[in-house]
Amino acid sequence: MDLKTTSITKSFYPSQCYLGESPIWHEARKSFFWVDIENGKLFEHHLASSQTSIKTFPHRLALVAQGEKNKLVLALDRRIAAFDLESAELQWLTQVEDKLPLNRFNDGKCDAKGRLWAGTMSTEFTKGAASLYRIGKDLNPNLQLDQLTISNGLAWTADNQTLYFIDSPSREIKAFDFVLETGSISFRKVAVQIPKELGMPDGMSIDQSGMLWVAHFGGSGVYCWNPKSGELIEKIEVPAPHVTSCCFGGENLDTLLITTAQENLSDDQLRNFPLSGDVFLVKTETKGFPAHPFQF
Numbered sequence: 001m002d003l004k005t006t007s008i009t010k011s012f013y014p015s016q017c018y019l020g021e022s023p024i025w026h027e028a029r030k031s032f033f034w035v036d037i038e039n040g041k042l043f044e045h046h047l048a049s050s051q052t053s054i055k056t057f058p059h060r061l062a063l064v065a066q067g068e069k070n071k072l073v074l075a076l077d078r079r080i081a082a083f084d085l086e087s088a089e090l091q092w093l094t095q096v097e098d099k100l101p102l103n104r105f106n107d108g109k110c111d112a113k114g115r116l117w118a119g120t121m122s123t124e125f126t127k128g129a130a131s132l133y134r135i136g137k138d139l140n141p142n143l144q145l146d147q148l149t150i151s152n153g154l155a156w157t158a159d160n161q162t163l164y165f166i167d168s169p170s171r172e173i174k175a176f177d178f179v180l181e182t183g184s185i186s187f188r189k190v191a192v193q194i195p196k197e198l199g200m201p202d203g204m205s206i207d208q209s210g211m212l213w214v215a216h217f218g219g220s221g222v223y224c225w226n227p228k229s230g231e232l233i234e235k236i237e238v239p240a241p242h243v244t245s246c247c248f249g250g251e252n253l254d255t256l257l258i259t260t261a262q263e264n265l266s267d268d269q270l271r272n273f274p275l276s277g278d279v280f281l282v283k284t285e286t287k288g289f290p291a292h293p294f295q296f
Contacts, residue, residue: 007237011278012257013045013052020259020277021203022063022107024291025249032249032257033072034279035061042074042083045279047250055088062105065116066293073294075105075118080135082296093296094139096120096131103129107203107245109154111163114295115183117144119151132165134183137296144185153204153245155212158289164191164212164227168200173212175227191227198223203245205256207286213256215243222246222258240276241265248288256282 017036024033031046040057042064059076067073072083079095097103097120108118115136122129130148133141145151145165153166156178163178163185173192176185192212194201199219204212211233212225220241224234240260247257258280265276 003232004234005237006235006282008239008258008280008282011275012281013043013279014275015043015277015279017041017259017261017277017279019244019261019263020279021244021261023203023245023247023249023257023259023279024064024066025247025253025257026066027290030251032247032279033064034245034257034259035064036277037062038263040076042072043279060104063108063118065108065110066291068293068295073116073296075108077104078120080105080116080118080139094135094141096133096141100129102126106130106150107152107154110292110294111156111178111183112160112180112292113183114292116294117154119145119148119154121148121150125149127169130167135294136183139296142183152202153214155204155206157206157210158208162188164204164206166201166204166214168202168217171196171200173201173204173214173225173227192225192230199241199243202243203259205247205288207248207284207288209286211286213246213248215245215258217242217244217261219243222256236282238280240273240278241269242276247291248284253287253290254284256284256288258282 019037042055045052062075065073082091106121119132128147132145148167150168155164160180163176171194175188175191199216202215202217204214222236242261262277
């Protein structure tokens with residue numbers, strides 16, 4: 001059986017991010033958000049009007065999640081904040097790893113109970129220095145996994161019984177039993193093992209049929225994996241080597257926004273792949289799920 005492949009040739013928006021990440025679809029605003037981590041930039045692209053706004057923060061901005069009403073939730077360095085889109089005010093909520101100044105937050109998402117799951121990493125990529133936290137209404141970071149290296153993609157199944165998680169250098173997508181009521185997890189199995197030649201798994205999304213759409217850093221694409229069989233079933237080829245994350249959005253949740261990075265590319269590579277750092281949009285034959293907001 002031939003692998004289904006879709007090729008993208010042009011960018012959706014020329015964001016030219018050094019490290020584009022954390023795309024979300026904000027249903028109420030009909031907008032995509034994403035970040036440029038190292039430059040502290042928050043992008044909002046309103047789909048119908050094609051208008052894009054950019055806000056800049058004096059911090060590394062690792063993730064954006066939906067908050068309550070007109071607020072977003074941002075991970076800035078090692079702190080979590082609520083950001084009011086109308087007043088532009090930041091409200092600091094919690095922080096982690098005070099004794100690890102080289103660490104920062106990385107990827108994160110909210111579960112169906114509105115708890116924020118956010119991981120960390122060392123800016124020196126130190127093995128075993130990262131962790132994954134669950135943050136609920138009490139705003140206390142609850143350690144879920146430690147001894148990680150680059151805590152990355154998260155996705156829950158529709159029945160909320162499985163959490164998929166990526167620690168990028170492991171090249172594994174792990175499946176955990178998940179208890180929605182308590183937020184507890186227990187390791188079940190390695191669902192997917194990524195071959196080295198396909199790069200490292202980074203951010204991911206899950207579709208309504210339970211397939212995982214995974215951005216491959218160094219793999220020039222988003223790869224669709226079946227977590228039940230471990231098989232690769234589809235690839236979206238992106239004209240940028242370092243593909244970082246993806247999310248479903250749009251009116252029908254059937255378009256995939258893809259973020260990329262210029263990080264670790266030589267001058268020659270940037271000349272060969274000038275769209276690196278841009279975001280891309282592709283229509284799919286499947287649909288995703290709306291993002292859950294952080295309830296705090």
